[in-house]
Amino acid sequence: MQSSPALLPTLTPQALVVLAPLRAETARSRAELATQTGLSPSTVTARIDPLIAAGVVVETGPDDSRGGRRPRRLAVRGGLGTVGSVDLGVERSTIGLIDYAGVPLAHRHLALDLAEGPDAVVRRLAAELASLGAAHGAPALTGAAIALPGPVSAETGALVAPSRMPGWHGVDAAALLAASLGVPALAGNDANCMAVGELVGGDPLAINQVFIKAGSGIGSGVIALGQLYTGRSGAAGDISHVSVPGASPVACSCGRVGCLDAVASGSALTRAARDAGRDVSDVDMVIDLARNGDALATKLLRDAGSMTGGVLATIVNFFTPDRLVVGGALSASDVFVAGIRSRLWADCLPMVTERLEVSPPRHPRTGGILGAARLFLDAVFGSPSAREALRLPSP
Template identity: 50%
Template sequence: MMHVTSTPSAGELFRLVLNGRAQSRADLSRLTGLSASTVAMRVDELLAHGYLEETGHGASKGGRRPRMLAVRAGETAIAAIDLGERHVTYVLMNRRGDVLADATRPLSLLDGPRSVLVSIWAAVQELAAEHDGIRIEGVAMSLPGPVDSRDGRLLAPMRMPGWNGVVVADVLREITKLPAHVENDANAMAMGEFVERGQRVSELVFVKAGSGIGCGIIAGGELYRGFRGVAGDISHVALADAPPVICSCGRVGCLDVVASGSAIVDALREAGVAVDHLEDVLALAIDAHPRATGLLREAGQRTGEVLATIINFFNPQVLAIGGQLATADAFVAGVRQAIYTLCLPMSTDLLEISISAAGPLGGARGVGDALLAVLLEPAQIDRQLRTQISSIE
């Protein structure tokens, strides 16, 4: 009796093109083992229903020049939103992951979850209206707090009073009537960094250093969340020699309360320096203010002490530093000094320590890419194809 195995579906062929592994029908046939006629039939389906498009001819390898395939941008977009403590960044992305439009606006999380999310959705719709009224097909959001990967519930976020336990994706679905996806902001930034680098780096650690400090991990080319989604949450790692500042978790000396942007602002205020926000600290550092510069370097060293353990344990190819503190040379220098002092040479001799390549849109692009992966998942594509074919029949 012949053993029957499943053959790659149209959705799985689409994923090979989406991931850049295949650029032609010949590539798809070679990667899947399907006959040329079967590949042609499934590609024709994807072309006819607007998932793929032909982009010209490639170079000949001895025969007819292949017709190149690419994901079709389409007439829709997803809204990818990076929610910060005092601002929100909106990005509209097409199915290729291209940024069509972006905007950043001030925002206060103190207004409460529903009010904040309603105002954000209104702003997204305004942005879409300004760009030919493009239709939104899904909403993704990164959040400045731990997110339980099992149900999307916020887990005791430090700077989001009234948000604890809220399943933000459910609220977004209720407000927008669209598919929604949420992610912790450091994880989203790690994904954005991975995408920006063209997926050439499979082992990456991303540290988000701003008002708070977080960390995202790419392992084997995939985001590593851990059992509940809090892998990489270094904000509550206690430092043995840190000042006894009480953290929101009830312990003292946590990294977040001694090395974050908020901690630096508090320390400067106690020293009699008039600062309101982290932006004020960074401005002082640019003017070579000795106290501000010293605190930034010390914060970098303390952050580097925690990261050194991660570097020794995980042995990544890249450590990328993002967030507002990444713009401060003193902070970055402190991180480098601690890592090169505390890490094994084998962990650092080929390690790239660099400022984020993804820039300020990295978090939005990262969480947006995660939503696209859900919307364009092979089984989802196949279901949509069956529905569209049935409606035609």
């Protein structure tokens, strides 16, 4: 699959105003765009018609009638380009192809050894994306995005001291991927990308969410008013190194002891189970032991859920989200999730939890690639500064 330049034409700020609700699927007709944006129907038409003529927006058929003439349904044209999206994991990685309407075209799961180093891993990812595109007859790539299992600086785009990625500190994975593929690329933290992935096909009214990825490590992403919130540094929502009161003084990669990641992550539980004589190699095996009635595994999972819930209670009390999404390998454990729930309901105000939805991910195996691609497309359809960061022409 050969790479090609971005096909998206230059967009004015006025055009971006009407494109945003179409991309978020909160509006699908001219009338709904007028309601969403506060623009007059004639102004909406004046902005949409040139986008249709340019092939950026398409009319996909009649929409539901509310009396009178049936409106024409509008959507962003997916064929504007293709994003090669990667969710890089310590134990399992996923790659996918997503069109410019945010529709997934194909995906594949991979086993990669991150210890081989960034250059070798990125070369493998580029080859796998090319293979995936060829296998499915997908259009040429016009962009790429990668979700990484470590902190990503919002200022430099580089990884910052990732605890399970030896040799990756300071690496600009987006730049490596862009060089390998010959297209613009974007990088983000995996929990943040999964949080954004929850917005794909989700409830448009659930605009405040917290996503927790509880797998080999523990991380979280925050969606505020329908947008990813990363803070100035990019570390907003990262709960990995929050100290757990009363936890065992287990040494953490950050140099402290008793951090949530060190005592409640999948890696921590696997290590604790092995130390107690259980023959396990990963957290999935610990979960299986608990399902088969192993008392130690059950206690480890319950305690980990309770510790995680205690940290999340502070966030939930402060933020009062609509949804708390529990993803990652540990979300498969009912005992772990029950531990989170019980601690939240014990530590949070009733008015905070009475309407709180605690749920599994909408896209448990593809949320990372969907979210990473959406962040790339947000930049493509975004402000001049966002486009400049991807080295795209500014409107």
